[in-house]
Amino acid sequence: xxxxxxxxxxxxxxxxxxxxxxxxxxxxxxxxxxxxxxxxxxxxxxxxxxxxxxxxxxxxxxxxxxxxxxxxxxxxxxxxxxxxxxxxxxxxxxxxxxxxxxxxxxxxxxxxxxxxxxxxxxxxxxxxxxxxxxxxxxxxxxxxxxxxxxxxxxxxxxxxxxxxxxxxxxxxxxxxxxxxxxxxxx
Numbered sequence: 001x002x003x004x005x006x007x008x009x010x011x012x013x014x015x016x017x018x019x020x021x022x023x024x025x026x027x028x029x030x031x032x033x034x035x036x037x038x039x040x041x042x043x044x045x046x047x048x049x050x051x052x053x054x055x056x057x058x059x060x061x062x063x064x065x066x067x068x069x070x071x072x073x074x075x076x077x078x079x080x081x082x083x084x085x086x087x088x089x090x091x092x093x094x095x096x097x098x099x100x101x102x103x104x105x106x107x108x109x110x111x112x113x114x115x116x117x118x119x120x121x122x123x124x125x126x127x128x129x130x131x132x133x134x135x136x137x138x139x140x141x142x143x144x145x146x147x148x149x150x151x152x153x154x155x156x157x158x159x160x161x162x163x164x165x166x167x168x169x170x171x172x173x174x175x176x177x178x179x180x181x182x183x184x185x186x
Contacts, residue, residue, distance in 0.1 A: 057121060057145040059113050064152060065159070066109035068166035073102045075170055079177070117145060 003010055004018040005027035017024055022033025077099055121142075146167065153160050 057117055057142065058149055059117055059145060061149075061152060063110055063113040064148060064163065066105075067146075068162050070102070070106040070110050071166045071170040074106060075173060077102060078174055114145065118142070 001010055001012060002025050004021060004023055005025075006023035006029060007018060007021040009018055009020045011018060017030065017033075021029065023029040148160055148163060
C-alpha cells in the first residue's frame with residue numbers, strides 16, 4: 001500500500017496513480033487528469049420509460065392448421081353456388097345442411113379463436129391504456145394475426161405454402177369469378 005503525497009488517499013501497490021487527484025507516488029500530478037465528482041441520484045436524469053409494445057397476436061396452433069381446410073370448404077361452396085347470372089343472388093342466401101356444417105366448423109376452429117384473441121387485445125388496449133403507434137400500424141398489427149408463428153413456419157415448411165396459397169385463393173378467387181361473370185354477361 002502507498003499513500004498519495006498530494007491528498008493522503010491510500011492505494012494498493014498495483015496502482016501507480018491516485019484515482020482521487022491524479023498524482024503519482026512521488027507527488028507529481030498528471031496535467032491531463034480531471035477530477036469528476038461522484039454521480040448522485042439528483043445528477044442522474046430520469047430515463048425515458050417507454051411503454052411496452054402491445055402483445056403479438058397469436059392464435060392457437062390448431063387454428064392455423066384449421067384455416068386452410070375451412071377456407072377451401074367455404075370456397076368450394078361459393079364456387080358451387082355461384083349464380084349463372086347476377087339476378088339469382090338469393091340462391092346464395094339459402095342454407096343447405098352442408099353449408100351449415102362448414103360454417104359451424106369454421107366458426108368453431110377459426111372464428112372463436114380469432115374473436116378471443118382480438119377480445120384479449122382490446123382488453124389490453126382499453127383497460128391497460130396502451131396505445132398503438134397509429135391507425136395504419138394498428139391495422140397491420142391486427143392483420144399479423146394471420147402470419148404463421150416462426151416455430152410453425154420453421155418446422156412445417158410445406159404447410160406455410162399451403163397456408164398462404166389458401167388465403168390468397170380465398171381472397172382473390174371470388175373477385176376473379178365475379179369479374180369473369182361480368183365480362184361473360186357484358
